[in-house]
Amino acid sequence: MATVAGTLARPANVGVWSWITTVDHKRIGVLYGITAFTFLLWGGIQALLIRTQLAVPNGTVIDAERFNQLFTMHALTMIFLAVMPLGAAFFNFLTPLMIGARDVAFPRLNALSYWVYLGGGLILTSSFFWDAPSAGWFNYVPLSGQTYTSDLGIDFYVVGLLTLGTSSLMAALNFTVTIINMRAPGLTMMRLPVFVWMTLIISFLLVLALPPLTVGLIQLLFDRNFDTHFFVPEAGGDPILWQHLFWVFGHPEVYILILPAMGIVSEVLPVFARKPLFGYPAVVFAGVAIAFLGWAVWSHHMFTTGMGTVPRTVFATNTMIIAVPTGIKIFNWIGTLYGGSIRFTTAMLFSIAFIVTFTIGGISGVMHASPPIDGQHQDSYFVVAHIHYVLFGGAVMGIFSGIYFWFPKMTGRFLSEGLGKLHFWLMFIGMNMTFFPMHFLGLAGMPRRIYTYDQGLDWGFWNMFATIGSYVIGISIIVFVINFFRSMRQPKTAPNNPWDAATLEWATTSPPPEHDFDVVPTVRARDPLWYDRDHGIEAPEPTGEHIHMPPPSYYPILMASGVALLGIGVLSHLALTALGAVVIIYSIWGWALEPTD
Amino acid sequence: MSHAEQASEVSEQHGLTVRQYLMIGAALTVITIIELAVSYSDLGSAMVPILLALSAVKFVVVVAYFMHLRFDSALFTRMFVGSFLLALAILVALVSLFWADSHTLPLK
Amino acid sequence: MAHATAGHAPAHHRTNTGTDNRKLLMWFFLGSECLFFGSLIATYLIFKGDSVVGPFPHDHAGEKGILDIPVTSTSTFVLLMSSVTMVLAVYGAQHGLQKMMKLSLLATILLGITFLGFQTYEFRTFGHEGLNLGTNIFGATFFVMTGFHGTHVGVGVIYLSSLLLASFRRSGLGPEAGFHVETAGLYWHFVDIVWIVIFTVVYLIPT
Numbered sequence: 001m002a003t004v005a006g007t008l009a010r011p012a013n014v015g016v017w018s019w020i021t022t023v024d025h026k027r028i029g030v031l032y033g034i035t036a037f038t039f040l041l042w043g044g045i046q047a048l049l050i051r052t053q054l055a056v057p058n059g060t061v062i063d064a065e066r067f068n069q070l071f072t073m074h075a076l077t078m079i080f081l082a083v084m085p086l087g088a089a090f091f092n093f094l095t096p097l098m099i100g101a102r103d104v105a106f107p108r109l110n111a112l113s114y115w116v117y118l119g120g121g122l123i124l125t126s127s128f129f130w131d132a133p134s135a136g137w138f139n140y141v142p143l144s145g146q147t148y149t150s151d152l153g154i155d156f157y158v159v160g161l162l163t164l165g166t167s168s169l170m171a172a173l174n175f176t177v178t179i180i181n182m183r184a185p186g187l188t189m190m191r192l193p194v195f196v197w198m199t200l201i202i203s204f205l206l207v208l209a210l211p212p213l214t215v216g217l218i219q220l221l222f223d224r225n226f227d228t229h230f231f232v233p234e235a236g237g238d239p240i241l242w243q244h245l246f247w248v249f250g251h252p253e254v255y256i257l258i259l260p261a262m263g264i265v266s267e268v269l270p271v272f273a274r275k276p277l278f279g280y281p282a283v284v285f286a287g288v289a290i291a292f293l294g295w296a297v298w299s300h301h302m303f304t305t306g307m308g309t310v311p312r313t314v315f316a317t318n319t320m321i322i323a324v325p326t327g328i329k330i331f332n333w334i335g336t337l338y339g340g341s342i343r344f345t346t347a348m349l350f351s352i353a354f355i356v357t358f359t360i361g362g363i364s365g366v367m368h369a370s371p372p373i374d375g376q377h378q379d380s381y382f383v384v385a386h387i388h389y390v391l392f393g394g395a396v397m398g399i400f401s402g403i404y405f406w407f408p409k410m411t412g413r414f415l416s417e418g419l420g421k422l423h424f425w426l427m428f429i430g431m432n433m434t435f436f437p438m439h440f441l442g443l444a445g446m447p448r449r450i451y452t453y454d455q456g457l458d459w460g461f462w463n464m465f466a467t468i469g470s471y472v473i474g475i476s477i478i479v480f481v482i483n484f485f486r487s488m489r490q491p492k493t494a495p496n497n498p499w500d501a502a503t504l505e506w507a508t509t510s511p512p513p514e515h516d517f518d519v520v521p522t523v524r525a526r527d528p529l530w531y532d533r534d535h536g537i538e539a540p541e542p543t544g545e546h547i548h549m550p551p552p553s554y555y556p557i558l559m560a561s562g563v564a565l566l567g568i569g570v571l572s573h574l575a576l577t578a579l580g581a582v583v584i585i586y587s588i589w590g591w592a593l594e595p596t597d
Numbered sequence: 598m599s600h601a602e603q604a605s606e607v608s609e610q611h612g613l614t615v616r617q618y619l620m621i622g623a624a625l626t627v628i629t630i631i632e633l634a635v636s637y638s639d640l641g642s643a644m645v646p647i648l649l650a651l652s653a654v655k656f657v658v659v660v661a662y663f664m665h666l667r668f669d670s671a672l673f674t675r676m677f678v679g680s681f682l683l684a685l686a687i688l689v690a691l692v693s694l695f696w697a698d699s700h701t702l703p704l705k
Numbered sequence: 706m707a708h709a710t711a712g713h714a715p716a717h718h719r720t721n722t723g724t725d726n727r728k729l730l731m732w733f734f735l736g737s738e739c740l741f742f743g744s745l746i747a748t749y750l751i752f753k754g755d756s757v758v759g760p761f762p763h764d765h766a767g768e769k770g771i772l773d774i775p776v777t778s779t780s781t782f783v784l785l786m787s788s789v790t791m792v793l794a795v796y797g798a799q800h801g802l803q804k805m806m807k808l809s810l811l812a813t814i815l816l817g818i819t820f821l822g823f824q825t826y827e828f829r830t831f832g833h834e835g836l837n838l839g840t841n842i843f844g845a846t847f848f849v850m851t852g853f854h855g856t857h858v859g860v861g862v863i864y865l866s867s868l869l870l871a872s873f874r875r876s877g878l879g880p881e882a883g884f885h886v887e888t889a890g891l892y893w894h895f896v897d898i899v900w901i902v903i904f905t906v907v908y909l910i911p912t
Contacts, residue, residue: 105726169737177729180672181720207733208683211741215748222849227839230748236755236842244691245744295683299694308697589867615796622789629785633778636909645910652905656898663792664894665887670724673732680736684743688750695751 013514021552023107024514028114029093030410035118036085041477042125043077046070048474051434055467057455067451068134069153073127075137076157079257080164081121083391086399087260088117088171091199093410095175097505097512098193100184100521105177107550108591109170115560116167123567124160133157136449138246138301139220141231141239146224152571158221159567165210165217166563172206175199184504186523190284193503194277197284198263201291202256209252216245221570240305247298255294258358258390259287261398262329265351268405269333271501272348273340276527279332286325286332293322303371304378312371319369326362330355345499346420350401353428357393361386364439379449382442388435400427400480405499412492412510419483426476433469437462502527507539515549518542550596559587612668621662628655731888735895742899745853746906749846754912756841760834763911771836772908773827780823781904784858787816788897795890799883803872806886810869813893817862824855847907854903857896864889 019027050070053061062070092110096103104110127133131151135144144154179200183192192200219230220242229235231242270277277283299307299315307315333355342348364386368374377383400423407415442448446459453459497506506529508517519540525531532539562583569577613621632651635644661667666674720726763770790812797805828848831837836844868889872878878885 106730173730173733173737176733177726181722181724181726181729183721207737208680208740211737212687212744214741215744218849218853219748222838222845227837228845228849229839229842230752230845234757236752236757237845238695238751241695241748241751244694248687248691248744295687307694311694311697585863592867592871612796612799615793618789618792618796622786625785625788626782629778629781632905632909633774636774636911648905648909652901655901659788659894659898659901663788664891670722672722672724672729676729676733677736677739680733681739684739687740688743688747691747692750 018552020557021111021554023103023111023550023552023556025092025096025104025107025110026410026512026514026516028110029089029091031114032085032092032117033089035114035121036082036089039077039081039121039125040083040086043074043082044474044477046074046077048470050074051467051470053451054453054463056464057453057457057460059452062451064451065134068449069128069132071449072133072136072139072157073125076124076133076160078391079137079253080161081124083257083395083399084168085117087202087257087395088113090195090260090264090399090402090406091175092171094406094505095178095196095199096182097409097508097516098196098503099179099182099187100504100517100523101178101182102516102520102547103550104174105182106174108553108556109174111553111556112559113167113171113174115557116163116170116563119560119564120160120163120167120567123163123564123571124156127153127156127160131156138243138250141220141223141242144220144242145231154224155221155571158217158224159570162214162217163563163567165214168206169210172203176203176207179203184521184523187504187528190281191523191526191528192284193263194266194280194283194287195260195263198259198266198287201287202259205252205256205259205291205294209249209256212245213249216242216249219245240302243302243305244298247301248295250301251298252291252294254390255290257395258398259290261354261395261402262287264398264402264405265333265354266329267501267503268347268351268401269336270527271405271499272343272345272351273337274343274500275336275340276502276530277332278335278338279328280526282328283332286328289325290322293318293325297322300369300374303374316369316371320366323362323366323369330359330362345404346415346417346424347401347405349421349424349428350397350404353424354394354397354401357389357397357428357431361389361391361393364389377442379447380442381438381446381448384448385435385438385442388431388438392431392435397427397431400424406505407487408494408498409505409510409512411488412494413487413490414494414498415483415487419479419486423476423479423483426472426479430469430472430474430476433472434466435469437466437469441466497529502530504528515547518547553591553594555587555591555594559584559591562587612665613662618663621658625655625658725884728884728888728891731891735891738895738899742850742854742902745846745850746902749850749906752842752846756843758841760831760836760840760843761912762843762847762907765912771831771834773830774908776823777827777904777908780820780827781900783816783823784820784897784900787813787820788894790816791890791893795883795887798878798886803877806882807869807872810865810872810886814862814865814869817858817865817893821855821858821862824851824858828852851903851907854896854899857899861889861893861896864892 019031022028022031049062050067053059053067092104092114095101124133131153133139133153133156135149135154135157139154139157142148144157179192179196219228222228223230223232223237229237231237231239233239266277266283296318297315299311300319303312303315337352364382368377368383368386377386404415404420407413441459441462444457444459444462446453446457453463492510494510496509498510499506504521504523505512507521519542521528521539524535524537531537562580565580565583566577567580569575569580628651632648635647635651638644640647660677666677722729759765759768760771761768762772790809794806794809794813797803797807797809831844838844838848868878868885872882
């Protein structure tokens with residue numbers, strides 16, 4: 001097969017062009033990771049601005065309009081551009097390695113997912129140059145309707161989320177197929193690493209939860225731009241419909257954010273407790289149960305809309321039931337630690353902190369499940385405390401645990417444990433200083449999303465306390481960034497399996513070769529590397545056979561630019577949308593005819 | 598894994614004959630005509646269930662035979678039917694929540 | 706095929722479940738589409754009968770309904786027949802009957818375009834009779850739901866036309882012709898079953 005359009009001569013593994021055209025799941029994982037971390041920093045800066053404004057009563061750092069944009073964009077950035085893609089970074093890099101595959105089922109589709117994500121992220125973030133979305137991350141109508149918000153901000157929200165949804169849908173379909181169909185010999189479903197199980201579960205959730213949001217976004221777009229009245233009661237519509245469609249997506253989304261972290265913790269704890277995960281089937285089925293029940297609880301975000309006794313009771317009960325599988329997981333993690341011979345590495349510290357802080361967030365979550373209590377907490381800082389305990393104390397702590405744990409595998413280098421522990425303690429203390437007082441503030445009546453508050457309300461002390469905490473978090477992130485750049489200047493000294501871990505990604509070199517494994521491993525037990533170690537089974541010798549890997553392609557980025565044009569056209573001139581459609585069709589044709597052998 | 602592979606070998610050979618496909622097409626047409634007749638008739642409260650049942654039959658026939666789900670891997674059936682049932686459940690839940698406001702569903 | 710492969714090379718005999726990766730992806734994508742159209746249909750049902758002003762879909766308080774059931778029944782029949790020709794195209798492709806495959810694909814494409822013609826006619830007529838997106842909640846739910854269905858038919862027409870064009874290359878659709886046409890068929894039939902539901906819910910069931 002000679003060089004044909006789209007196929008590039010090899011080897012082309014260095015330089016910018018090799019990254020732009022890469023279809024290697026590891027490189028795509030790295031791209032996701034770097035992009036998402038950049039957005040995490042940006043979202044953090046937004047948070048610091050918010051906290052600075054709120055540090056003292058009658059703050060004057062930013063005005064009300066900018067404040068509305070900042071809390072909206074802070075949530076959108078952290079949820080859609082940072083935490084979800086950081087999860088994606090891990091499951092891109094790790095899933096094929098953990099299941100003993102050479103790549104994902106659809107390598108080019110995987111690259112397309114990343115480039116569409118980047119496009120959506122840039123569209124959403126660029127809104128600051130015009131009008132940033134300012135109606136909160138769940139963007140309730142009528143506030144987000146044309147009447148009350150006539151600027152472009154909400155349209156940026158709609159287009160940004162539609163684009164990001166497309167990216168997530170493609171990634172989720174890809175990983176579902178990969179995990180179901182591309183496991184190494186002997187790797188049955190009940191031997192899958194828990195992280196891979198959680199990836200499979202969130203893939204299912206994404207594929208099925210995104211369409212209702214898509215429909216809601218389309219209706220909002222039509223209401224704002226094409227004269228429909230889906231959410232206008234005077235014309236027969238109903239604003240509550242937006243809330244329902246949003247939360248049908250929004251509640252599974254909460255599990256999409258937290259399950260990757262739960263998967264990471266379930267991998268890290270056994271390695272550093274030096275014993276297998278306690279109750280593996282229970283952890284897996286609890287994950288499945290959470291995902292399943294997660295579909296039947298969405299209206300607990302809407303108790304105060306007045307749904308009637310029966311729906312309130314049903315949704316409250318379902319929500320309380322979810323605490324059961326969540327509790328099962330927590331007890332299994334504690335059971336894993338119990339009697340273990342624990343190594344307190346930085347990764348381990350983050351995982352243990354995850355259990356503690358996530359449990360606090362989980363408990364305040366169960367409190368909201370009760371409609372009368374929810375009525376008191378609704379729109380107060382108590383809810384802000386809850387979401388940050390599960391999202392920061394849960395998801396972000398889990399993600400940092402994963403970064404310290406898999407850094408040697410991803411780069412061949414170790415992060416410094418000394419700086420890592422400094423990072424951990426600063427972040428753990430800062431996080432609790434910032435978010436724990438918000439419980440008090442909420443119960444003292446401070447509403448969320450107010451841009452300032454008066455002197456005599458007695459909210460000043462805890463707000464200042466929380467602001468100091470947020471700066472401590474900021475310092476901890478600086479420590480991490482220093483640690484990262486220092487480590488990247490070290491030589492690659494990491495052996496294949498520096499932590500004596502049990503899963504397949506540790507059977508190959510650090511970092512892994514392009515084709516992942518010289519010989520596709522055979523799995524004989526749930527913790528394959530420990531089984532092979534204990535039974536004296538040597539790794540098979542490479543046979544030197546030619547391993548075919550899919551060639552790089554520029555069609556993914558070309559097609560992603562078409563998708564971005566579709567969205568930009570909706571925001572500016574429809575001619576651009578038409579151009580985007582042409583680019584997409586051209587790319588699909590080129591894609592389909594491109595040789596992959 | 599061997600029996601799964603075998604199953605896929607067999608399934609690719611499966612399917613119906615051209616004649617059978619045409620017969621199914623004719624049957625679907627007949628059902629559509631019956632649906633039309635029902636919608637123009639005066640069957641009162643029985644009408645909506647009958648219409649829903651008839652379209653469900655058409656739905657199942659197309660999925661099972663035209664889309665080969667009947668002959669193909671059970672995995673496809675699980676993926677598609679599972680998603681469909683979830684969609685149906687959410688549809689019923691949403692519609693009930695809203696109709697409880699404006700109609701007479703006893704949810705209050 | 707002596708060397709190991711990665712990605713989606715024709716390795717479906719090597720997958721864990723014996724299913725082809727691409728077909729599995731298509732089926733699960735259609736599962737996602739169930740939720741998409743489910744949400745649109747739910748919206749239609751939620752607002753059924755909530756229009757404040759006319760035109761109304763069905764006969765209402767002495768006013769004649771705007772829906773033209775005989776015309777739409779014809780277009781429904783057209784789409785149903787396109788499913789029959791589609792399944793014949795798959796049959797032809799899987800049994801190496803090139804001519805049958807190409808003719809059936811062409812027939813499916815033409816029937817699909819005919820359906821879109823009917824829909825354009827219907828939308829224009831409604832417009833002339835004073836029903837637009839902003840007229841009432843029926844207009845909004847109806848045009849958005851059937852419009853997105855029509856978009857899916859349009860995408861299907863482009864999909865099948867691409868296959869038909871490719872089948873005239875010297876190598877045709879390659880050794881996996883049956884597979885490619887079958888996967889396209891899954892999408893096409895799905896668009897048809899969505900219409901089966903919409904036809905019943907919107908046109909046949911009265912207010």
